[in-house]
Amino acid sequence: MITRRDLIARGAAAMLLPALGEAAIPRNRIRALRDAVRGRVLTPGDSGYNAARVVFNTRWDGVRPPAVVQVRDTADVRAVVRWADRYDVPLVARSGGHGYSGNSTSRSAVVVDLDRLDQIRFSDGIATLGPGARLGDVYARLAARGVTIPAGSCPTVAVGGLVLGGGMGLAGRAMGLTCDRVRSFDIVDAEGRRRRVDDGALFWALRGGGGSFAIVTAVRLRTRRVSNAAFFSISYPRGAREEALARWDAFAPRAPSDLTAILTLTGEGATAFGQYLGSAPQLRRLIAPLGGSPSVGSADYLTVQRRWAGRDDPPRSAFAASSTYVTKRLGGNGRRAFLDAADTGATLILDAYGGAINRPDRDDTAFPHRAARFRVQVLSYAAIPTARDRVKRARRSVAPYGTGAYANYADPDLTNATRNYYGANLERLRRVKREVDPGNRFRPAQGIRPT
Ligand SMILES: Cc1cc2nc3c(=O)[nH]c(=O)nc-3n(C[C@H](O)[C@H](O)[C@H](O)COP(=O)(O)OP(=O)(O)OC[C@H]3O[C@@H](n4cnc5c(N)ncnc54)[C@H](O)[C@@H]3O)c2cc1C
The missing domain is CATH 3.30.465.10 (Uridine Diphospho-n-acetylenolpyruvylglucosamine Reductase; domain 3)
Structure with a gap:
C-alpha cells in the first residue's frame, strides 16, 4: 500500500530530480563564470535563485535554469558569451521576463538577465x-x-x-x-x-x-x-456582439491612421476602445460608425498611457494565449466563428492594423504581417489546463479566417510556430x-x- 508519507517522499524526490539535472554545469565552470562577471551568478540552492529565475507568467514557475547571471553592463554580457563559448553552454537573454511562453527561461540554457541595463x-x-x-x-x-x-x-x-x-x-x-x-x-x-x-x-x-x-x-x-491624446470606449451587450464586430471590422482597419481601435469579445459582451492623436470632439465624430454609446475624453499623452496601463505594477499571473492575423473582411460565418471562440470562455482581443503598421513591405523587416487588417489574440487566465483548452478551442474556431501568429504572443502549443511567426521571412x-x-x-x- 502506498501511504501519504510515501507520496510526500516521492514528491520530494521529484522536486530534487530537476535540481540534480541542473548540476549539469560543473562547479569549476560556475566558478569561472563568477570570476568573469561583476554581476551576481545565481545557481540552484543559492539564496535569491528562486526570485531570480521566475518570469512574469507563473505558468513557468517550475522551470529551473542551470544559472541566472544578473549582468551589470555590456562587459558582463561579453564575458558571459565568451564563457559560454569556452564551455559550449547555450544562453537565453531576458530583459523584462514577459515572454508569454517562458522563452526567456530554460531548463538547459543559462539566463542572461539584462534587467539592470535599463537606461x-x-x-x-x-x-x-x-x-x-x-x-x-x-x-x-x-x-x-x-x-x-x-x-x-x-x-x-x-x-x-x-x-x-x-x-x-x-x-x-x-x-x-x-x-x-x-x-x-x-x-x-x-x-x-x-x-x-x-x-x-x-x-x-x-x-x-x-x-x-x-x-x-x-x-x-x-x-x-506628442502632447495630448483623445480616447474612447464603447460597451456592447452580448446580443450586440455580432453587430459590434461587423461595424468594427468595417471601420477600424481603414480608419485615419491617427486612430488605433481595439475590440474585445467575451462571452458576456464586447468593448471597443482606442486612442486618437487629435481632439475629443473630432474623435467622437470619427467613431460614429461604431454605433453604441461612446464615452470620449482627452488628456496629456502620459495620462492616457497610464490609463491603458491600469496599474504601475501588474502582479505576476498564469495565463495561456495564442493569436492569428486576419487579412480579409469577415463575412457572417467568420463573425459567428469569432463569437463561438469567445463563448469558449477565452477573451478575444482584436487590434486594428493598417496605417503606419502596413506601410513597410513584408520583407522590409523580419516582422512579416504587413498585409493584416487586424490581429486577434485569444487569452485565458483560467487555471492552466482549462486555459490551454479554451485557447486551443478558440484558436481552432478563428484559424480558418486567419494566417500566422504574433511572435510576441508566443504560444508553446502552436505547431509550426516559427512558420506562423515569421511566414515567408x-x-x-x-x-x-x-x-x-x-x-x-x-x-x-x-x-x-x-x-
Ligand atoms: C501583461 C503583458 C502585456 C503585453 N502587452 C503587449 C502589448 O501591448 N503589445 C505588444 O506588442 N506586446 C505585448 N506583450 C508581449 C510582449 O511584447 C512580449 O512578451 C515581449 O517579448 C516581452 O519582452 P520582455 O523583454 O519583457 O520579455 P522577455 O521574456 O525578457 O523576452 C522575450 C523574448 O525576447 C528575448 N530577448 C529579450 N531581451 C533580449 C535581448 N536584450 N537580446 C536578445 N534577446 C532578448 C528573450 O530571449 C525571449 O525569447 C505583453 C506581454 C504581457 C505579459
Whole structure:
C-alpha cells in the first residue's frame, strides 16, 4: 500500500530530480563564470535563485535554469558569451521576463538577465534605451521631453523582448511598430564582440525576428512629438456582439491612421476602445460608425498611457494565449466563428492594423504581417489546463479566417510556430542565423535554428 508519507517522499524526490539535472554545469565552470562577471551568478540552492529565475507568467514557475547571471553592463554580457563559448553552454537573454511562453527561461540554457541595463536617454529626437527599460518608465521619461515611441500598454514589459518581436500598441497605426522606429542596436554577438548594427542582414533580422541572433544591449529609436491624446470606449451587450464586430471590422482597419481601435469579445459582451492623436470632439465624430454609446475624453499623452496601463505594477499571473492575423473582411460565418471562440470562455482581443503598421513591405523587416487588417489574440487566465483548452478551442474556431501568429504572443502549443511567426521571412532568418550564430549559442524556445 502506498501511504501519504510515501507520496510526500516521492514528491520530494521529484522536486530534487530537476535540481540534480541542473548540476549539469560543473562547479569549476560556475566558478569561472563568477570570476568573469561583476554581476551576481545565481545557481540552484543559492539564496535569491528562486526570485531570480521566475518570469512574469507563473505558468513557468517550475522551470529551473542551470544559472541566472544578473549582468551589470555590456562587459558582463561579453564575458558571459565568451564563457559560454569556452564551455559550449547555450544562453537565453531576458530583459523584462514577459515572454508569454517562458522563452526567456530554460531548463538547459543559462539566463542572461539584462534587467539592470535599463537606461533611458533622449537627444536629438532619438531615444536610447537599455533592453531592461520598462515601458511605464520609458513613456514617463520621454513624455517629460514632449516625445514618445509606439510601444505596448503593459508598464512592466521591457524594451528588449518587445522590439525584437515587433511591438504593437495604441499608437501603432499612427507611428508603426516599435521595431519600425529603430535606428540602430548595440549588440554582443555569438563570439562575444560588441557591435553597433544599423544596416544589413542582422539589422533586418533583429527587427521582428526575436532573440536568436545576438544579445541586444541598447536600442536607438526615432521618437515623435506628442502632447495630448483623445480616447474612447464603447460597451456592447452580448446580443450586440455580432453587430459590434461587423461595424468594427468595417471601420477600424481603414480608419485615419491617427486612430488605433481595439475590440474585445467575451462571452458576456464586447468593448471597443482606442486612442486618437487629435481632439475629443473630432474623435467622437470619427467613431460614429461604431454605433453604441461612446464615452470620449482627452488628456496629456502620459495620462492616457497610464490609463491603458491600469496599474504601475501588474502582479505576476498564469495565463495561456495564442493569436492569428486576419487579412480579409469577415463575412457572417467568420463573425459567428469569432463569437463561438469567445463563448469558449477565452477573451478575444482584436487590434486594428493598417496605417503606419502596413506601410513597410513584408520583407522590409523580419516582422512579416504587413498585409493584416487586424490581429486577434485569444487569452485565458483560467487555471492552466482549462486555459490551454479554451485557447486551443478558440484558436481552432478563428484559424480558418486567419494566417500566422504574433511572435510576441508566443504560444508553446502552436505547431509550426516559427512558420506562423515569421511566414515567408523564415528562410532568410535561418540564413542570418547560420551566418551570425552557426553554433546556436542563443537558444530561446521556438527560436530560429541554424538548420
Ligand atoms: C501583461 C503583458 C502585456 C503585453 N502587452 C503587449 C502589448 O501591448 N503589445 C505588444 O506588442 N506586446 C505585448 N506583450 C508581449 C510582449 O511584447 C512580449 O512578451 C515581449 O517579448 C516581452 O519582452 P520582455 O523583454 O519583457 O520579455 P522577455 O521574456 O525578457 O523576452 C522575450 C523574448 O525576447 C528575448 N530577448 C529579450 N531581451 C533580449 C535581448 N536584450 N537580446 C536578445 N534577446 C532578448 C528573450 O530571449 C525571449 O525569447 C505583453 C506581454 C504581457 C505579459
